[in-house]
Amino acid sequence: xxxxxxxxxxxxxxxxxxxxxxxxxxxxxxxxxxxxxxxxxxxxxxxxxxxxxxxxxxxxxxxxxxxxxxxxxxxxxxxxxxxxxxxxxxxxxxxxxxxxxxxxxxxxxxxxxxxxxxxxxxxxxxxxxx
Numbered sequence: 001x002x003x004x005x006x007x008x009x010x011x012x013x014x015x016x017x018x019x020x021x022x023x024x025x026x027x028x029x030x031x032x033x034x035x036x037x038x039x040x041x042x043x044x045x046x047x048x049x050x051x052x053x054x055x056x057x058x059x060x061x062x063x064x065x066x067x068x069x070x071x072x073x074x075x076x077x078x079x080x081x082x083x084x085x086x087x088x089x090x091x092x093x094x095x096x097x098x099x100x101x102x103x104x105x106x107x108x109x110x111x112x113x114x115x116x117x118x119x120x121x122x123x124x125x126x127x128x129x130x
Contacts, residue, residue, distance in 0.1 A: 006099070006109045007055040007066075008048070008117040009035070009073070009092040023083050030081060031090055038072035052117075053092075054110060060098060070094055093121035 011031050028047065035045045035055060044056040055073070060066055077090040095117025099109055 006113040007057070007070070007094055007096045008110070008113040009053045009055065009094045010117055010121060011051040011053070011077070012091045012093060026083060027088065027090060031077060031092070034076035034079065034090070035073050038069060038076045043069075048110075052114075054113075060100075063098065066096055066098060070096065093117055093124070095120045 009031075011028070028051070031053065032045060032047065035053060039045060039055065039057070042058045044054075044058075046054050048054050057066060057069060073094065074092065077092055080087050080089045082088070095113050095115065097109055097113040097116055
């Protein structure tokens with residue numbers, strides 16, 4: 001059976017209430033580009049809404065493989081960038097669900113990763129749920 005991993009990322013340091021909405025949009029675009037830069041061509045990233053993104057890693061070989069990808073995502077998000085002379089960087093609370101057995105709906109998979117992300121947000125670390 002093919003293993004895959006879903007990950008929900010909630011972007012931190014992003015508030016459209018403290019900056020112009022176009023800045024917030026730019027930061028969301030920057031976050032998506034950073035995540036894409038850490039992924040393989042077969043993987044998928046998409047925005048769920050607000051400051052949440054879904055990442056799907058296909059053909060996951062091990063939890064350590066996922067750990068490496070998450071580290072790459074965090075590193076890419078942390079790279080500094082400038083908007084109108086203001087230097088910014090992003091970070092994310094990341095929750096992970098690795099699915100490798102039985103049937104599960106996409107909605108269930110996303111919900112499990114989402115729960116994991118909220119646990120990560122509370123502990124300031126990313127979390128795995130299998």
